[in-house]
Amino acid sequence: MKSSTNIVKQVYEIDVLSRENIMNQKGLVLWFTGLSGSGKSTLANEVETQLYQNQKHTFLLDGDNLRHGLNCDLGFSDIDRKENIRRVAHVANLMADAGLIVLSAFVSPFHSDRLEASKIIGKNRFIEIFVDCPLSICESRDVKGLYSKARKGIISDFTGISSPFEAPINPTIKVETDTMDLKVCAKKIISFISQYHV
Amino acid sequence: MKSSTNIVKQVYEIDVLSRENIMNQKGLVLWFTGLSGSGKSTLANEVETQLYQNQKHTFLLDGDNLRHGLNCDLGFSDIDRKENIRRVAHVANLMADAGLIVLSAFVSPFHSDRLEASKIIGKNRFIEIFVDCPLSICESRDVKGLYSKARKGIISDFTGISSPFEAPINPTIKVETDTMDLKVCAKKIISFISQYHV
Numbered sequence: 001m002k003s004s005t006n007i008v009k010q011v012y013e014i015d016v017l018s019r020e021n022i023m024n025q026k027g028l029v030l031w032f033t034g035l036s037g038s039g040k041s042t043l044a045n046e047v048e049t050q051l052y053q054n055q056k057h058t059f060l061l062d063g064d065n066l067r068h069g070l071n072c073d074l075g076f077s078d079i080d081r082k083e084n085i086r087r088v089a090h091v092a093n094l095m096a097d098a099g100l101i102v103l104s105a106f107v108s109p110f111h112s113d114r115l116e117a118s119k120i121i122g123k124n125r126f127i128e129i130f131v132d133c134p135l136s137i138c139e140s141r142d143v144k145g146l147y148s149k150a151r152k153g154i155i156s157d158f159t160g161i162s163s164p165f166e167a168p169i170n171p172t173i174k175v176e177t178d179t180m181d182l183k184v185c186a187k188k189i190i191s192f193i194s195q196y197h198v
Numbered sequence: 199m200k201s202s203t204n205i206v207k208q209v210y211e212i213d214v215l216s217r218e219n220i221m222n223q224k225g226l227v228l229w230f231t232g233l234s235g236s237g238k239s240t241l242a243n244e245v246e247t248q249l250y251q252n253q254k255h256t257f258l259l260d261g262d263n264l265r266h267g268l269n270c271d272l273g274f275s276d277i278d279r280k281e282n283i284r285r286v287a288h289v290a291n292l293m294a295d296a297g298l299i300v301l302s303a304f305v306s307p308f309h310s311d312r313l314e315a316s317k318i319i320g321k322n323r324f325i326e327i328f329v330d331c332p333l334s335i336c337e338s339r340d341v342k343g344l345y346s347k348a349r350k351g352i353i354s355d356f357t358g359i360s361s362p363f364e365a366p367i368n369p370t371i372k373v374e375t376d377t378m379d380l381k382v383c384a385k386k387i388i389s390f391i392s393q394y395h396v
Contacts, residue, residue: 012243012246012258013243013244013246013247013250014243014246014247014250014256014258018250019255019256019257022250022253022255023255045210045211045212046211048210048211048212049211049212052211052212052216052217052220055220057217057220057221057255057296057297058212058217058296059217059292059293059295059296060210060212061292065292065295069288069291069292069318070285070288070289070292087268087285090267090268091268091289091292093267094257094259094263094267094268094289094293095292095293095296097257097263098255098256098257098293098296098298099255100296100298120267
């Protein structure tokens, strides 16, 4: 970490609480973690749609809008994955400070990175959602053809095949997308976060 | 740029327009550029406060919340400044996609970097605001004591002293903080962006 000696702390007129007040919600981060093909983005999309129907202000961060933009300089090595997650966590944190309900859908396979993310965002507004689905089912779905490429060695460092997935030990919410219906999973999440008066 | 071969484009249910609709505003980026001490953050703060009074949803990005977080790995060399601005532009772009009015207050001294930022964000929603103030006045204010340190060589690559400031040739809005009152500068900006029905 480089020292930022020429940065002096500002006093902001409008703070997190002010922004949350006019948004009529609380800034939160729903952190979806799970294997490729487990249904993270699909589920995050469904949750976002249901929140939108309740006039809630949301944003979905995933590989599609991060990997092609902010993180286009990063690959999939362990060190690049770590930096990817660090940046995602900071963006999610700023967006939660803006009052938004952020849905983050990344494999985020390592314990240490998710722990770091929760520290950056703040444990009181970091909701870890384990999108659990057996590897064999994710691989058989293979909607993106990625497992096939990973098995052939065309893609390296692929989680579940050539790179580990460290499942959350004590996630805030766990959903099993191989046995539970999409709407049921989404409802479980919406129901949980309703305690935050979002 | 590394290839992101294992990223497949998702179809989002909730898009920019949907989010702008329930926010009752349009996502915009107000990009304040100017010397250290020119009053960028103070002015951005005043504009944000006035927008807030109109129930507008905003977020202010500046060195304080970026340099200590997302960009804590970056220093002030030309290459690090460039990367700083690239990341700020991507974060501002995502926040504008979320429907927010983003206020970005960074020195951003180089033409090429501001041009790149406008391309990332989209020229139709990138408002370049030149916070113009003579170097001698910024230096005499020296509220943060940075010019003094820069003159003594304690801080290197300091814009205006040991690193160039390339003033915008054709900014969307120009305010002169040495002769114009803060409220007048803010009003000029608010008045301009009202055409966007924010």
